[in-house]
Amino acid sequence: MARIAVHVTPRASRDAVTGFDERGVLGVRVTAPPADGAANAAVAKLLAKALGLPSRDVVLVTGATSREKVFDLPFDADEVRRRLAPR
Numbered sequence: 001m002a003r004i005a006v007h008v009t010p011r012a013s014r015d016a017v018t019g020f021d022e023r024g025v026l027g028v029r030v031t032a033p034p035a036d037g038a039a040n041a042a043v044a045k046l047l048a049k050a051l052g053l054p055s056r057d058v059v060l061v062t063g064a065t066s067r068e069k070v071f072d073l074p075f076d077a078d079e080v081r082r083r084l085a086p087r
Contacts, residue, residue: 002073010034
């Protein structure tokens with residue numbers, strides 16, 4: 001099980017996973033607004049799609065009201081990086 005830190009930019013022009021920064025935090029941009037959990041749901045859905053997982057396997061652990069979030073994923077951190085590596 002991997003636990004990854006994510007920095008979210010809501011109300012972006014498009015949905016995108018921007019990659020890991022020097023701190024090891026994954027950048028994610030979503031078009032959804034940060035209201036009523038819309039951005040959280042959009043991030044989970046985008047991560048699931050990018051990682052080839054069902055949405056139910058991407059679990060928000062902390063940061064429901066923050067741009068800095070932590071998600072649990074069903075495989076290790078190396079596999080997360082491999083799946084999100086630019087092709």
